[in-house]
Amino acid sequence: MAQKTTKDLRALGASEIEKMLGDLKLELAKEMGKIKVGSVPDNPGKVRSTKRAIARIKTIINEKVRTKNAGNM
Numbered sequence: 379m380a381q382k383t384t385k386d387l388r389a390l391g392a393s394e395i396e397k398m399l400g401d402l403k404l405e406l407a408k409e410m411g412k413i414k415v416g417s418v419p420d421n422p423g424k425v426r427s428t429k430r431a432i433a434r435i436k437t438i439i440n441e442k443v444r445t446k447n448a449g450n451m
Contacts, residue, residue, distance in 0.1 A: 381431065387438050399435045402428055 387395065406428045412419055419425065 381427070384434060384438065387435060388441075392439075392442070395435060395439060399432065399439075402432050402435065406432065 382398075387398075390398075406425065409419060409425050409428065413425070
């Protein structure tokens, strides 16, 4: 999956972000499965970058929730 900037992620809708998060989690599970079986991963840095992308998306989701809740108070 191509790396998206935070600016691009913030512009996406909630459903698109959730779909992207699910895709990344599936990708991470596949890579971790390869490692657990004992095979050598195709790209060792992919696990790290996928984890960071998941964290980035979760952060943006939390930011959107906080700004939405702050507006309700």
